[in-house]
Amino acid sequence: xxxxxxxxxxxxxxxxxxxxxxxxxxxxxxxxxxxxxxxxxxxxxxxxxxxxxxxxxxxxxxxxxxxxxxxxxxxxxxxxxxxxxxxxxxxxxxxxxxxxxxxxxxxxxxxxxxxxxxxxxxxxxxxxxxxxxxxxxxxxxxxxxxxxxxxxxxxxxxxxxxxxxxxxxxxxxxxxxxxx
Amino acid sequence: xxxxxxxxxxxxxxxxxxxxxxxxxxxxxxxxxxxxxxxxxxxxxxxxxxxxxxxxxxxxxxxxxxxxxxxxxxxxxxxxxxxxxxxxxxxxxxxxxxxxxxxxxxxxxxxxxxxxxxxxxxxxxxxxxxxxxxxxxxxxxxxxxxxxxxxxxxxxxxxxxxxxxxxxxxxxxxxxxxxxxxxxxxxxxxxxxxxxxxxxxxxxxxxxxxxxxxxxxxxxxxxxxxxxxxxxxxxxxxxxxxxxxxxxxxxxxxxxxxxxxxxxxxxxxxxxxxxxxxxxxxxxxxxxxxxxxxxxxxxxxxxxxxxxxxxxxxxxxxxxxxxxxxxxxxxxxxxxxxxxxxxxxxxxxxxxxxxxxxxxxxxxxxxxxxxxxxxxxxxxxxxxxxxxxxxxxxxxxxxxxxxxxxxxxxxxxxxxxxxxxxxxxxxxxxxxxxxxxxxxxxxxxxxxxxxxxxxxxxxxxxxxxxxxxxxxx
Numbered sequence: 089x090x091x092x093x094x095x096x097x098x099x100x101x102x103x104x105x106x107x108x109x110x111x112x113x114x115x116x117x118x119x120x121x122x123x124x125x126x127x128x129x130x131x132x133x134x135x136x137x138x139x140x141x142x143x144x145x146x147x148x149x150x151x152x153x154x155x156x157x158x159x160x161x162x163x164x165x166x167x168x169x170x171x172x173x174x175x176x177x178x179x180x181x182x183x184x185x186x187x188x189x190x191x192x193x194x195x196x197x198x199x200x201x202x203x204x205x206x207x208x209x210x211x212x213x214x215x216x217x218x219x220x221x222x223x224x225x226x227x228x229x230x231x232x233x234x235x236x237x238x239x240x241x242x243x244x245x246x247x248x249x250x251x252x253x254x255x256x257x258x259x260x261x262x263x264x265x266x267x268x
Numbered sequence: 269x270x271x272x273x274x275x276x277x278x279x280x281x282x283x284x285x286x287x288x289x290x291x292x293x294x295x296x297x298x299x300x301x302x303x304x305x306x307x308x309x310x311x312x313x314x315x316x317x318x319x320x321x322x323x324x325x326x327x328x329x330x331x332x333x334x335x336x337x338x339x340x341x342x343x344x345x346x347x348x349x350x351x352x353x354x355x356x357x358x359x360x361x362x363x364x365x366x367x368x369x370x371x372x373x374x375x376x377x378x379x380x381x382x383x384x385x386x387x388x389x390x391x392x393x394x395x396x397x398x399x400x401x402x403x404x405x406x407x408x409x410x411x412x413x414x415x416x417x418x419x420x421x422x423x424x425x426x427x428x429x430x431x432x433x434x435x436x437x438x439x440x441x442x443x444x445x446x447x448x449x450x451x452x453x454x455x456x457x458x459x460x461x462x463x464x465x466x467x468x469x470x471x472x473x474x475x476x477x478x479x480x481x482x483x484x485x486x487x488x489x490x491x492x493x494x495x496x497x498x499x500x501x502x503x504x505x506x507x508x509x510x511x512x513x514x515x516x517x518x519x520x521x522x523x524x525x526x527x528x529x530x531x532x533x534x535x536x537x538x539x540x541x542x543x544x545x546x547x548x549x550x551x552x553x554x555x556x557x558x559x560x561x562x563x564x565x566x567x568x569x570x571x572x573x574x575x576x577x578x579x580x581x582x583x584x585x586x587x588x589x590x591x592x593x594x595x596x597x598x599x600x601x602x603x604x605x606x607x608x609x610x611x612x613x614x615x616x617x618x619x620x621x622x623x624x625x626x627x628x629x630x631x632x633x634x635x636x637x638x639x640x641x642x643x644x645x646x647x648x649x650x651x652x653x654x655x656x657x658x659x660x661x662x663x664x665x666x667x668x669x670x671x672x673x674x675x676x677x678x679x680x681x682x683x684x685x686x687x688x689x690x691x692x693x694x695x696x697x698x699x700x701x702x703x704x705x706x707x708x709x710x711x712x713x714x715x716x717x718x719x720x721x722x723x724x725x726x727x728x729x730x731x732x733x734x735x736x737x738x739x740x741x
Contacts, residue, residue: 157429161569174305189308194426218637219637219639
């Protein structure tokens with residue numbers, strides 16, 4: 089190999105490298121299966137907030153609006169010792185104020201999760217499951233998750249709620265009958 | 269050289285100032301907003317004020333109302349004695365073949381949890397007519413299911429975990445109903461003729477509780493007793509036939525209307541009406557004089573009616589994290605007083621979220637709420653002498669949601685959330701399942717059960733079924 093060929097080879101490798109990396113990244117971002125939380129098994133233990141390698145966790149509370157009652161008194165929003173049904177901090181169950189409540193029309197209120205704030209503690213999910221319809225539940229958000237296939241939360245989840253789901257159906261929705 | 273050093277120091281200081289300013293500008297505390305009370309814009313909330321003409325409309329659906337003779341009676345909330353116990357039941361079929369119990373008829377209903385009553389050959393239900401946006405007292409022929417008439421009125425309310433949720437009461441040929449927006453209506457049971465009405469919001473300044481009114485009217489002899497929780501009146505007695513006010517108990521402490529129904533009980537030989545409202549529990553005698561009041565236990569939502577345990581104690585229970593408590597009543601020098609005793613959370617003792625527990629031979633029987641930990645939604649029994657200990661449970665494979673239950677012919681009849689009717693025996697502090705069958709297609713089968721002489725009416729959120737449980741029809 090002469091010097092010209094050697095430099096041409098180096099140049100070709102440098103040109104091809106980004107495509108190869110891109111291909112590899114694309115392949116790793118779309119595996120056959122992904123981690124997800126089965127809401128019917130989740131016990132809202134709080135491990136999702138603590139065990140994830142990301143801060144805050146890649147697990148977030150999600151809201152299945154079709155199952156929500158849009159109540160004034162939302163047991164996912166208010167803690168057990170609330171004084172009033174308003175939006176003051178002392179009445180709220182979420183420790184980071186990640187649930188935004190908006191009055192729609194009498195008697196309905198909408199509850200929306202601010203994922204930038206949510207830390208996946210599961211407190212609202214527990215309140216919603218114990219007294220409400222169960223429309224709030226935890227899910228791994230795949231736009232945040234590293235999909236490294238070595239999920240630390242899955243390793244410590246005491247309820248075995250972390251399951252593999254097909255990448256084509258990355259989220260688990262509740263059926264109508266399960267939303268209680 | 270000095271100039272260069274000076275220039276370098278100046279650049280360093282400027283850079284340091286730049287980074288300091290950047291840090292102060294970008295600190296996350298800038299994005300923290302105060303969590304103040306009205307962030308949801310609920311100040312815009314306007315409760316729809318509709319002038320309702322209660323009982324304005326009537327439709328007769330069957331001209332011939334000659335009905336099959338039937339003597340059964342379930343005339344109001346929790347039956348003839350308001351205790352959900354049938355002491356003189358006909359023998360009931362407790363086990364069934366593959367088809368389950370015999371179905372006499374089924375009918376569709378507006379979404380809700382209202383329970384029916386049985387008065388001889390008729391059944392009455394305060395339904396919600398979805399198409400007409402109306403509360404409707406519907407009268408059915410009990411054994412055929414044919415609707416005989418309906419008395420109704422326009423009441424446009426939005427779905428809020430269903431709409432209907434009360435049980436009417438009947439005595440002396442008068443049916444009294446209380447609608448989701450606290451509209452009271454009295455009609456003649458045989459003809460459906462309107463006798464009198466009351467709008468508890470308009471007439472007394474009452475507030476409709478969250479998820480609409482759940483109180484079932486109490487008829488005691490020739491009077492109707494209502495828990496009002498209005499601006500000035502807490503409880504009122506109205507003449508059953510005319511609706512005329514007999515007495516009113518002043519609302520001294522601003523107690524609001526709850527979902528609980530007025531309890532008629534006798535303590536120390538004194539008959540009293542007891543009402544568990546939002547903000548406190550109160551009792552008055554049959555002339556409307558206050559006997560006692562207690563405001564030490566204040567759940568934000570109160571649905572189960574208190575249960576008298578003995579001559580000194582009332583069992584209080586409510587859902588949404590409240591748990592249960594014992595209220596001790598004492599009678600000294602002609603005066604009653606009420607003192608709050610032990611209280612507990614649902615994971616430590618018997619509790620209930622919606623249904624009123626059942627007191628059976630010294631055993632308090634209830635279905636635990638969903639926040640009761642390992643015993644969530646289990647059927648449990650506690651000796652009233654050893655509360656809050658739970659002495660028996662149906663076990664983790666036998667859970668029932670928030671469904672209703674009653675005791676008849678030596679067995680517990682329980683309807684779970686999904687419309688499955690379960691039969692359990694309870695002996696020697698053990699529950700034993702005798703049979704089960706899905707009798708309703710839908711969900712949220714929370715409406716109280718009616719049972720009279722072997723004919724049972726049960727409902728889910730949108731339908732009702734009439735079952736013939738008699739061994740010998």
